[in-house]
Amino acid sequence: MTILVVEGLSKSWGGNKAIDGMTFSLEKDAMALIGPNGAGKTTLLSSIAGITLPDQGRIIFDGIDITKTKIWKRVGLGLVKTFQVVRPFVSLTVRENLELFSRVHGGSDIDSVLEVMGLSQFGNKKARELSHGNLKRLEVAKALMTNPKLLLLDEPIGGLSNNEAVGVIDALSSLKKKGTKMIIVEHRLSEIFPFVDSVVVMDKGKKIFQGTTTELFDDEKVREAYMGGETNVDS
Amino acid sequence: MNYRFEGKKWSRLWISISVLIILLVISYVVNMPYFTFSLIFALILVILALSWDFSSGVTGYVNFGLPFFVGVGAFSSGYLYYTYKLPVPFLLFISFLLGITSGFLFSIPTLRVRGPFFTLLSLLLPLLGTDFILAFWTVLGLPTIGYYNLPTLSGSLDYVLLIVTAITAVISFVLYWITQTHFGLVLRGIGDDEDAIISNGLNTFPYKLVTFSLAMGIVSLGGAIYALFTSYAGVDTFGFTFLMYPMLIAILGGRGSIAGSLPAGIIIVLLSQYLSLYIGSLTLIIFSILAILLLLFFPKGLMRSIQ
Numbered sequence: 379m380t381i382l383v384v385e386g387l388s389k390s391w392g393g394n395k396a397i398d399g400m401t402f403s404l405e406k407d408a409m410a411l412i413g414p415n416g417a418g419k420t421t422l423l424s425s426i427a428g429i430t431l432p433d434q435g436r437i438i439f440d441g442i443d444i445t446k447t448k449i450w451k452r453v454g455l456g457l458v459k460t461f462q463v464v465r466p467f468v469s470l471t472v473r474e475n476l477e478l479f480s481r482v483h484g485g486s487d488i489d490s491v492l493e494v495m496g497l498s499q500f501g502n503k504k505a506r507e508l509s510h511g512n513l514k515r516l517e518v519a520k521a522l523m524t525n526p527k528l529l530l531l532d533e534p535i536g537g538l539s540n541n542e543a544v545g546v547i548d549a550l551s552s553l554k555k556k557g558t559k560m561i562i563v564e565h566r567l568s569e570i571f572p573f574v575d576s577v578v579v580m581d582k583g584k585k586i587f588q589g590t591t592t593e594l595f596d597d598e599k600v601r602e603a604y605m606g607g608e609t610n611v612d613s
Numbered sequence: 614m615n616y617r618f619e620g621k622k623w624s625r626l627w628i629s630i631s632v633l634i635i636l637l638v639i640s641y642v643v644n645m646p647y648f649t650f651s652l653i654f655a656l657i658l659v660i661l662a663l664s665w666d667f668s669s670g671v672t673g674y675v676n677f678g679l680p681f682f683v684g685v686g687a688f689s690s691g692y693l694y695y696t697y698k699l700p701v702p703f704l705l706f707i708s709f710l711l712g713i714t715s716g717f718l719f720s721i722p723t724l725r726v727r728g729p730f731f732t733l734l735s736l737l738l739p740l741l742g743t744d745f746i747l748a749f750w751t752v753l754g755l756p757t758i759g760y761y762n763l764p765t766l767s768g769s770l771d772y773v774l775l776i777v778t779a780i781t782a783v784i785s786f787v788l789y790w791i792t793q794t795h796f797g798l799v800l801r802g803i804g805d806d807e808d809a810i811i812s813n814g815l816n817t818f819p820y821k822l823v824t825f826s827l828a829m830g831i832v833s834l835g836g837a838i839y840a841l842f843t844s845y846a847g848v849d850t851f852g853f854t855f856l857m858y859p860m861l862i863a864i865l866g867g868r869g870s871i872a873g874s875l876p877a878g879i880i881i882v883l884l885s886q887y888l889s890l891y892i893g894s895l896t897l898i899i900f901s902i903l904a905i906l907l908l909l910f911f912p913k914g915l916m917r918s919i920q
């Protein structure tokens with residue numbers, strides 16, 4: 379069974395259509411959602427997670443229509459999203475940031491999440507003292523605490539050094555092997571492409587491509603919209 | 614390992630409680646009724662400050678409604694004493710329960726909104742409630758000017774101090790303990806970023822509801838103690854003093870710290886009583902302005918902002 383089906387989803391901000399009739403489903407385990415700045419990727423993930431209320435359309439998660447379900451209830455079903463701009467609880471320690479969610483959707487073991495995300499040594503540090511790279515990892519770690527079936531990641535390696543990015547990608551790969559499904563929004567395509575099974579490309583709120591990474595490079599429309607006709611995907 | 618119960622975390626509370634014991638001893642040694650009297654008044658304000666800090670200080674939901682709940686405690690003890698001649702412990706207990714109930718009813722609509730809207734509602738609803746109680750009292754032919762000659766907590770001022778000290782210590786301990794549990798962690802998280810908690814799977818509303826109901830119960834208990842300390846319960850218990858001092862104490866004591874309210878409360882009340890000798894009621898105005906300024910410029914609390 380496909381874990382996520384999105385049908386005709388639309389959302390406008392004022393007069394500006396951020397998502398315009400998006401329809402797709404998550405066929406395999408990991409999907410990349412890409413597109414130029416302002417394409418509507420964050421708005422789409424937020425709508426799926428329940429942070430933003432769509433104007434139209436339906437969202438089916440794990441066989442349940444969750445279009446009108448409250449955010450925190452969606453997390454309880456196993457659907458959680460990370461924020462593009464990290465939102466740590468700054469006055470709490472890293473461990474406390476995770477402990478907050480230790481009972482959500484069955485919860486996860488704090489120490490193993492710290493371990494997986496490479497944060498073990500920072501457990502007792504206040505979140506406000508962390509580097510950007512570690513805050514990005516904490517953002518993913520918080521989501522992992524809720525034991526998700528589907529993880530929505532909004533630029534999980536944005537702003538990280540190459541080394542840091544490799545660490546995060548490795549962590550995500552091991553999660554994927556354990557059966558967690560994910561949708562990843564990223565601009566750093568070369569780093570996530572080896573790891574995803576399919577790609578959806580958005581432009582101006584619309585889906586302009588869905589397929590595998592190899593099919594992507596042959597697609598004329600994608601090259602036009604996303605890469606301005608150039609073949610270098612690593613923008 | 615349970616990191617929450619490391620000694621370091623609790624040391625601040627123990628310091629506070631030691632301060633309390635030292636003051637108690639000083640009060641007995643000095644044996645000046647005026648000093649004892651001031652100390653008791655200070656502790657009542659500390660009880661209110663602890664509740665404000667536990668609810669508003671930790672979560673960032675700035676509540677201006679405190680005086681209403683002080684009034685609920687004071688008036689209900691007056692009413693219950695005159696109508697049913699209940700003994701003092703019952704008056705305290707029932708005031709606490711009525712505070713929880715009215716705190717619950719207050720919280721259901723107000724806690725659905727945030728920031729300035731919450732603060733505004735927290736001010737308006739109690740004003741409405743006060744008018745309602747007074748109107749209701751008039752209809753029933755009850756004395757709106759208040760109840761005089763209420764029984765005191767004890768015939769001896771020293772015993773009153775001992776009782777109020779014990780109650781303050783228990784409240785400090787319980788509230789501090791709650792902030793160190795998972796429940797308290799959620800409250801502290803709400804203070805940082807409530808939406809980030811909700812979008813990661815926790816419904817914050819029940820946590821806030823329980824917190825504000827309990828806190829307003831304690832405020833009413835404080836109101837009842839005040840009424841039974843002064844043997845009088847009147848409209849002035851709905852007044853400004855019972856908002857500005859607790860807020861100032863909680864903020865200066867380190868917002869959200871719980872442990873800081875006790876020393877801060879003693880210092881502020883003794884200072885304000887000393888100042889009152891020279892500038893009278895100007896003191897309340899000065900301290901109120903100070904509270905508002907601190908709230909505006911150090912929304913996260915003085916200590917945390919300095920850090």
Ligand SMILES: Nc1ncnc2c1ncn2[C@@H]1O[C@H](COP(=O)(O)OP(=O)(O)OP(=O)(O)O)[C@@H](O)[C@H]1O
Nearest residue numbers: 391394396413414415416417418419420421422462
């Ligand atoms: N809260 C909001 N209020 C108003 N407009 C918004 C809001 N969020 C997004 N938008 C607008 O909606 C459009 C889509 O934004 P969105 O953040 O979803 O794009 P994105 O694909 O995630 O971009 P990026 O790659 O820069 O993160 C943009 O035009 C943006 O300005």
Ligand SMILES: [Mg+2]
Nearest residue numbers: 419420421462
């Ligand atoms: Mg985005």
